[in-house]
Amino acid sequence: MNRLYTGAVNAEPFLGEIARHLRDLHFDAVLIGNAAAALQGAPVTTVDFDFMFRRTAVNLRKLKALAARLNATVLRPYYPVSDMFRVVRDDDGLQLDFMATIHGVRSFAGLRARAQTLEIGGASLLVASLGDIIKSKKAARRPRDLAVLESLEKTREEAERPPAGTGSAQARKRPRAR
Secondary structure (H helix, E strand, O other), X not given: OOOXXXXXXXXXXXXXXXXXXXXXXXXXXXXXXXXXXXXXXXOOOOOOEEEEEOOOHHHHXXXXXXXXXXXXXXXXXXXXXXXXXXXXXOOOOEEEEEEOOOOOOOOHHHHHHHOEEEEEOOEEEEEOOHHHHHHHHHHHOXXXXXXXXXXXXXXXXXXXOOOOOOOHHHHHHOOOOO
């Protein structure tokens, strides 16, 4: 796994703590945004962790329980994103944004189905695919999202490229049976 840094701080301990609490609360959420991209090798940074979740009464209770376990507060900031809940821990600046809708992604179920599971700090964490992260950033069209698109697309291309010595180039070198 690639290391994730927020500024000069190694963010893996934070993500491990978050992943363990999500697991213990049976809170189904998918890490999205630059943090998810960085875990997949993209050369991007972030100051927060963004998650998509299904907004239900049960999950809102789990969100409050997560905040309590993190010794944090749930805020409902006034942003154009209507379904966002921010979890903030003042002690160390930890910030989590939980969104029920994100640009470019039709459903939580689809995002979850395409996500990969990574082990962080002894717990599993669902991480959005680079394809979904790229779609979301293109659809949002915010300058900060557009600024990282080239890096994300290059990272995805490199991840999808077959290792040297395999793939169609190798197949062309093999003699054909007659």
